Amino acid sequence: MKLLRVLVATSLVLAACGGSGATDEPASTYPTGTVREWLVAVSTRDVARLVNIVDQDSLVIVIAIENQIPADDVERMLVQGLAAETIADYWVSFAGAYGTYTGLALDSVTVRGFEQFAVEDIVFARVEVGDDQDPGVVFTRSYDGIWKVDLVATLGDALFPVIEDFVRGIPNGDETSQLRAELREAILPALLAIDSQKPESERRATAIARLGALLTP
Numbered sequence: 001m002k003l004l005r006v007l008v009a010t011s012l013v014l015a016a017c018g019g020s021g022a023t024d025e026p027a028s029t030y031p032t033g034t035v036r037e038w039l040v041a042v043s044t045r046d047v048a049r050l051v052n053i054v055d056q057d058s059l060v061i062v063i064a065i066e067n068q069i070p071a072d073d074v075e076r077m078l079v080q081g082l083a084a085e086t087i088a089d090y091w092v093s094f095a096g097a098y099g100t101y102t103g104l105a106l107d108s109v110t111v112r113g114f115e116q117f118a119v120e121d122i123v124f125a126r127v128e129v130g131d132d133q134d135p136g137v138v139f140t141r142s143y144d145g146i147w148k149v150d151l152v153a154t155l156g157d158a159l160f161p162v163i164e165d166f167v168r169g170i171p172n173g174d175e176t177s178q179l180r181a182e183l184r185e186a187i188l189p190a191l192l193a194i195d196s197q198k199p200e201s202e203r204r205a206t207a208i209a210r211l212g213a214l215l216t217p
Helices: 003-009 031-044 047-053 056-067 071-080 084-102 151-168 174-196 202-214
Strands: 111-119 122-130 135-143 146-149
Touching: 031 047, 031 084, 031 111, 031 122, 031 135, 031 146, 047 084, 047 146, 056 071, 056 084, 056 151, 056 174, 071 174, 111 174, 122 174, 135 151, 135 174, 151 174, 151 202, 174 202
Parallel strands: none
Antiparallel strands: 111 122, 122 135, 135 146
16 A cells, blocks of 8 residues: 555545535635645546645655655656656555545545744645544645645654655765755755744754754765
């Protein structure tokens, strides 16, 4: 079973619920609008919309971890982007896993509200989804006022051990220094965003520090 399906099956990605919530926030320029647009785009397999509203570096990282992709290929994917068919296959799997577990479509998830905060001068928003009995969170990251879903932050604490294993598997040397720098920029702020929104954890803080050291070129 892929990591994604494990996370969905244990309710770490989204909460099962009914109703789509309000729809007056514009997509991409408002965190809740972005999350709602993302849910609809996944449900309709709209790859073009998904490219625009999902942080593609975070998607590359999750796909690389799931599929144990070699470092050279990961760097190429970060620079050149993902092929449309790869993006489509991933989100079809995502929607299918969620539907299998909950019996619901992703576009039925209620998007409730958001809280904006900053980590190392990077602006994030914690978007609440679901209901009081079965809550969930999606994290978005702002790029000059344009909000994108950050999958690394959204998948949360469950990614810490597998991210560390993934990073430790990157060969040392000058040839991977650029890759480490790119991963550091994508991963560390997302993990710090998680840490800032959860109860203090020495274990989590230690894991982030280890990753920071491993990703220093």
